[in-house]
Amino acid sequence: MGDIRQSLLPRDVLSAAKELLYHLDIYICNMVQSGRQPPQVDSKTLDLIEEFILHTPKDRNAPVRRMSALQELQLLEIMCSCFQEQSRDTVRQLMFSALFNLQGNQADESRMALLSKLVSMAVAVGRVPILECAATWLQRTHRVYCVRLAQVLVDDYCSMVPGSGPTLHNIHSASPRFCCQFITAVTTLYDLTSDELTPPMELLQMIVSWIQDDPRLVLITFLNSPLSGSQPISSLDVTPLGGLIRWCIKAPLAYRRDKKQTNNGSSDGEPDAARLFSALHLSVLQVFMLLPNILNEKGLFGRLALLQMESVAALASDLSRLLDQADKHTHAATSDTHAASQLALDRLAQALQVAMASGALLCSREDLRAICSRLPHNNLLQLVLSGPVMYYNNIHTPPLTYSPHAAHSPIPTLPPHAPHTPLAAHPAPHAQYPAQPFMTGMPFPFRPGH
Amino acid sequence: MSAQKDCEFLVKRARELVSDDPCAAKAWLITARTLYPTDFNIQYEMYIIERNAERTASAGRLLYDMFINFPDQPIVWREISVITAALRSDSQDKHAQFLRALFETLPGRVQCEMLLKATEQCFNTLEKAEMLLLLLKRFPESVVQHGVNLGETLLEAEVSENVESPVNCFRKLFVCDVLPLVINNMDMRLPASLMQKYILKAAEFYIGYVTRGPSSDAQLQASQDGATLKSPGVSRGSQRFVIDGLSEKSSVVAEPWERLLDIVTVVGARCEWQGDKGQRSYIDMLQRVKELCRYLPGLEGETRLRYCSQVVICAALVLFRSAFLYVSAVQPSLFQGVGAMTSGPWILVEDLSSVYSDVEGDRATLKHAHKKRKLADGREKTMSSDDEEGLGKGRGRHILVNKTEMPNWSETLESFRTARESWDLLHSHDGLEAEFKKICAAWKTESWLWFRIFLSDMIIHQGHYRKAVSSLHQMASVQQPQPAQQSPTGQASLEHHRALIQQASCHYALGEYRMACEKLLDVVSGLVPPNQELTKAPEDLSRIKSKTRKGNDLRLLPCTRGAVLPFCLQLMLACFKLRAFTDSRDDLSLGHVVVLLQHDWPQGEMLFLKAVDKICQQGSFQYENFFNYVTNIDMLEEFAYLRTPEGGRIQLELLPNQGMLIKNPSPALGVELNTLLLQGVQTMDRHHTVTRGITKGVKEDFRLAMERQVSRCGENLLSVLHRFCINEKIIIIQSLP
Numbered sequence A: 001m002g003d004i005r006q007s008l009l010p011r012d013v014l015s016a017a018k019e020l021l022y023h024l025d026i027y028i029c030n031m032v033q034s035g036r037q038p039p040q041v042d043s044k045t046l047d048l049i050e051e052f053i054l055h056t057p058k059d060r061n062a063p064v065r066r067m068s069a070l071q072e073l074q075l076l077e078i079m080c081s082c083f084q085e086q087s088r089d090t091v092r093q094l095m096f097s098a099l100f101n102l103q104g105n106q107a108d109e110s111r112m113a114l115l116s117k118l119v120s121m122a123v124a125v126g127r128v129p130i131l132e133c134a135a136t137w138l139q140r141t142h143r144v145y146c147v148r149l150a151q152v153l154v155d156d157y158c159s160m161v162p163g164s165g166p167t168l169h170n171i172h173s174a175s176p177r178f179c180c181q182f183i184t185a186v187t188t189l190y191d192l193t194s195d196e197l198t199p200p201m202e203l204l205q206m207i208v209s210w211i212q213d214d215p216r217l218v219l220i221t222f223l224n225s226p227l228s229g230s231q232p233i234s235s236l237d238v239t240p241l242g243g244l245i246r247w248c249i250k251a252p253l254a255y256r257r258d259k260k261q262t263n264n265g266s267s268d269g270e271p272d273a274a275r276l277f278s279a280l281h282l283s284v285l286q287v288f289m290l291l292p293n294i295l296n297e298k299g300l301f302g303r304l305a306l307l308q309m310e311s312v313a314a315l316a317s318d319l320s321r322l323l324d325q326a327d328k329h330t331h332a333a334t335s336d337t338h339a340a341s342q343l344a345l346d347r348l349a350q351a352l353q354v355a356m357a358s359g360a361l362l363c364s365r366e367d368l369r370a371i372c373s374r375l376p377h378n379n380l381l382q383l384v385l386s387g388p389v390m391y392y393n394n395i396h397t398p399p400l401t402y403s404p405h406a407a408h409s410p411i412p413t414l415p416p417h418a419p420h421t422p423l424a425a426h427p428a429p430h431a432q433y434p435a436q437p438f439m440t441g442m443p444f445p446f447r448p449g450h
Numbered sequence B: 001m002s003a004q005k006d007c008e009f010l011v012k013r014a015r016e017l018v019s020d021d022p023c024a025a026k027a028w029l030i031t032a033r034t035l036y037p038t039d040f041n042i043q044y045e046m047y048i049i050e051r052n053a054e055r056t057a058s059a060g061r062l063l064y065d066m067f068i069n070f071p072d073q074p075i076v077w078r079e080i081s082v083i084t085a086a087l088r089s090d091s092q093d094k095h096a097q098f099l100r101a102l103f104e105t106l107p108g109r110v111q112c113e114m115l116l117k118a119t120e121q122c123f124n125t126l127e128k129a130e131m132l133l134l135l136l137k138r139f140p141e142s143v144v145q146h147g148v149n150l151g152e153t154l155l156e157a158e159v160s161e162n163v164e165s166p167v168n169c170f171r172k173l174f175v176c177d178v179l180p181l182v183i184n185n186m187d188m189r190l191p192a193s194l195m196q197k198y199i200l201k202a203a204e205f206y207i208g209y210v211t212r213g214p215s216s217d218a219q220l221q222a223s224q225d226g227a228t229l230k231s232p233g234v235s236r237g238s239q240r241f242v243i244d245g246l247s248e249k250s251s252v253v254a255e256p257w258e259r260l261l262d263i264v265t266v267v268g269a270r271c272e273w274q275g276d277k278g279q280r281s282y283i284d285m286l287q288r289v290k291e292l293c294r295y296l297p298g299l300e301g302e303t304r305l306r307y308c309s310q311v312v313i314c315a316a317l318v319l320f321r322s323a324f325l326y327v328s329a330v331q332p333s334l335f336q337g338v339g340a341m342t343s344g345p346w347i348l349v350e351d352l353s354s355v356y357s358d359v360e361g362d363r364a365t366l367k368h369a370h371k372k373r374k375l376a377d378g379r380e381k382t383m384s385s386d387d388e389e390g391l392g393k394g395r396g397r398h399i400l401v402n403k404t405e406m407p408n409w410s411e412t413l414e415s416f417r418t419a420r421e422s423w424d425l426l427h428s429h430d431g432l433e434a435e436f437k438k439i440c441a442a443w444k445t446e447s448w449l450w451f452r453i454f455l456s457d458m459i460i461h462q463g464h465y466r467k468a469v470s471s472l473h474q475m476a477s478v479q480q481p482q483p484a485q486q487s488p489t490g491q492a493s494l495e496h497h498r499a500l501i502q503q504a505s506c507h508y509a510l511g512e513y514r515m516a517c518e519k520l521l522d523v524v525s526g527l528v529p530p531n532q533e534l535t536k537a538p539e540d541l542s543r544i545k546s547k548t549r550k551g552n553d554l555r556l557l558p559c560t561r562g563a564v565l566p567f568c569l570q571l572m573l574a575c576f577k578l579r580a581f582t583d584s585r586d587d588l589s590l591g592h593v594v595v596l597l598q599h600d601w602p603q604g605e606m607l608f609l610k611a612v613d614k615i616c617q618q619g620s621f622q623y624e625n626f627f628n629y630v631t632n633i634d635m636l637e638e639f640a641y642l643r644t645p646e647g648g649r650i651q652l653e654l655l656p657n658q659g660m661l662i663k664n665p666s667p668a669l670g671v672e673l674n675t676l677l678l679q680g681v682q683t684m685d686r687h688h689t690v691t692r693g694i695t696k697g698v699k700e701d702f703r704l705a706m707e708r709q710v711s712r713c714g715e716n717l718l719s720v721l722h723r724f725c726i727n728e729k730i731i732i733i734q735s736l737p
Helices: A002-008 A013-034 A043-052 A069-085 A089-100 A108-125 A128-140 A143-160 A165-169 A176-189 A201-213 A215-224 A241-261 A269-298 A309-330 A335-357 A365-371 A379-386 B003-018 B022-035 B040-052 B056-069 B074-088 B094-105 B108-120 B125-138 B141-160 B169-183 B192-210 B215-223 B225-230 B232-237 B256-270 B282-298 B301-330 B359-378 B409-426 B430-443 B449-462 B465-479 B491-496 B498-509 B513-526 B532-548 B561-580 B587-597 B605-618 B633-643 B658-663 B671-677 B679-684 B686-690 B696-711 B717-727 B729-734
Strands: B346-350 B554-558 B620-622 B651-653
Touching: A002 A013, A002 A043, A013 A043, A013 A069, A013 A089, A043 A089, A069 A089, A069 A108, A069 A128, A089 A108, A089 A128, A108 A128, A108 A143, A108 A165, A128 A143, A128 A176, A143 A165, A143 A176, A143 A201, A165 A201, A176 A201, A176 A215, A176 A241, A201 A215, A201 A269, A215 A269, A241 A269, A241 A309, A241 A335, A269 A335, A269 B022, A309 A335, A309 A365, A335 A365, A335 A379, A335 B022, A365 A379, A379 B003, A379 B022, B003 B022, B003 B040, B022 B040, B040 B056, B040 B074, B056 B074, B056 B094, B056 B108, B074 B094, B074 B108, B074 B125, B108 B125, B125 B141, B125 B169, B141 B169, B141 B192, B169 B192, B169 B256, B192 B256, B192 B301, B192 B430, B256 B282, B256 B301, B282 B301, B282 B409, B282 B430, B301 B346, B301 B409, B301 B430, B301 B449, B346 B449, B346 B498, B409 B430, B409 B449, B449 B465, B449 B498, B465 B498, B491 B498, B498 B513, B498 B561, B513 B561, B513 B717, B513 B729, B554 B561, B561 B587, B561 B605, B561 B717, B587 B605, B587 B620, B587 B717, B605 B620, B605 B633, B633 B651, B633 B696, B717 B729
Parallel strands: B620 B651
Antiparallel strands: B346 B554
């Protein structure tokens, strides 16, 4: 395909790009038809893309070809219809990869710029095939770049043009896969460490309403992924669960800080945020409760950790640091500070317990105790860390039975495993967190004294 | 340090949070449940949150879990009983609707189990039955197992709970809800005897329901008198009716006769009754059994019994329905819900529209009665009841009615005719009569006042007046207990006098004029003196009737003041007419006739002239009440003329109390008061009588009396005649044999 370069050179930028896209389409079609394995675009073609579509100078001598804004817009439109009209998923996907897979060279910057504009446009005009391709891209690309794409969308739809939120809101119905990846990306992006890294209210509302409408949305990528679980290193998590937990746990402290800073301004947003995070937290727990059935169906219960122990540990230490800071900043711990800290710890305890019970977090209570050792006192956390009292002498203890329509219930029944047993039943592959049933006889001095 | 304490702590935290932040509360409970999956309180708390927020799907889901996992928890059962109570109730409030919707979210199998278990835990028969009924309605396959048992339980409950009326909550449930399920379930084999028992239970209920009197309203008032005192009119006027133990809404039975017909149709089909499968109407039903009846004598054994019971059941239902329709037109105030719209009560009496006609005709029609009466005088004991031939001409008799006053006259008369036909059919064979009597005995029909009214009218129509009199006598004694309540309009007392008027009419028909007058004078004395306005309508009526009159017909007389007094006057006239115009002289009777002929003047002109002829023939006439009660100007003129030479110088003794009339012309006082006040004067002035017709003073008295009477012409004639009836009651009665 390299031989077409001579015919492209004399053309103007737009028609050259157009011509190249046309040839690329034919080239990939042929490649798929011939069944060459692996179906990979050769480097010459990639060079052509960088030269004529991304306009990266081939060498110092070559003149810098630039597109006007209008030409760029026209190119985006051409690309949009190109993807829209391509009926074969494989071809479309290969073309998208050829254009936008990062190559680790200087062209990547313009690649990212063009991709961001294309995806933003696809969101605006509802181009489902492009969103689907972008969802795959978000699964395979390094999280840093994923976050950048997400950032552009948030800027475009939540910050730049007021009232354009609803357009973005529609992506959950247009492409749930893209929506799921987008949530994962934004929860990775906004880690609540600073004001800039606090999600805009509009985005938060959007995410809460998405998950409330359909809790399974956050599991879409996971449900559609092959069992191999061969995630590229440093890509986004397979679900946004970890990021969402982090939001909910850190929110009471982060938003309190917000409030202090905008003391004279309107504090109307604050109770709203509290309510939204509370709802989000509940939704996340409910999503966890969907997991046992799904994991069992896939035969993965106790074998696949949707929540990584490392990220939980990081979260715990993050929280510990935040709580220390909060104490230092306020000197005397006010009741507000105390309540916020306790809320954060309550949510941590709940998330850990439910995640563990639902098979999303594979570890022993002992592991948890190690991770949480530096955290201040919280009754629920201590109860979770020590685990349930095993001699449960309630006379009403029939064996639990399960109904077939558990999946439709917001509060589903438990899996046919007691929360603390799955690790024993399924030996965990993670060597560093061996499956250890909770030792019943072990006394814990920190059990809540309620 | 115990699991119990952990659970309590978790639930407590959730409770603290639920009002402020329900999401947080739920997050706590989800966590709690993963810690202690077998703890009931945690799951119950989850359920309560969803239930209080009225989220049907999630609450239903949690209830299901609790029902499966904690089947022995009393709290679960309390909850289920609240829900089943909502299912049974007809309340439209939001919470009840939510509970019903919640139940609907459960899988059918669980609904079935829940209802069955809830039924088992229920100790109140009615509630238990209602619960089981929910089950039967939802799961028709359960009818086979529980249907008949439920029905029998309800029928037993009536007995064990000593319920008197067939219109009770158990029977209502049985008839309206259980029975249709049972008889329409083709998977069940039901013996014919059982179905016949059920159909009679149903019929008794529906008839009792339709013919329920306003008395239950009064009971309701009595039971909550405090409330009704404040607004006396409200509950009396309204059509409220509540069966004890049921709600107001479920006490309503729509189209009872139609429902009964439905049951008859289904049972008929299942019992393989003869004739058309679908019973289209009660009339069709009667026609069919009438045809069946013709085959009865030729049948034997089992077949005959089956035919018999079909005929008796069908004919009895037609009888009671038609009789009800008739009585509800004739005596609407007996029934709740019928009264307000239709016109007032009607009385079946002898038609007297021919009373002003010549005596000869009457003499002819009543000759038989007259002769019979003479016979009866000799051996009254043995003739105390009528013989079979009757006095009237049986079924051929017409019933006259003012069609404008009774708009539904044709339906009413048709109902009467149909009822009589059914009755006759039921008494056409001994076997049928015996079966019918069993039904009557079981239902205690002899205590049904409304049916007694129909029977009395039917007996009158048959011409069995002697029987009718005793039937009416019984009825009057049943009705008697409330003479205290005399309404200002006199309407209530009029209704009471209904039986008396009919008795008078019967005695008249029997030729027992004295008894007739006694009864009707009792009625008149209970009447409030009428206003002039009331007299118009009946006059028109009788004119219409005089054209269509034929033989001794019957007529439905409106039971109103405006109609009753004129009828009484006519009946008295009829009683005296024959006597007055016999060959022997009876001035008193003739005088009464003259007084009574004033009513409806000039209808009685012909008879009056006949009376004048008779006086002329006699040459003299003595009637001392003349000036008290005769105010008709035509009559006064005629009598004044009789005294003149041209008139034949008839000697008229009309002034026993002439002294009073002349010396104390005090028109302010009523005549009867003058009479009373001037008793002494009357005796002092006896000499006038001694020298009657000779002295000039007497002539002067007569002239003055005449002049005075002329001035009284404008007086309310009905008041005058009413006074006549009251003041002269004893004389009137004594003047009849």
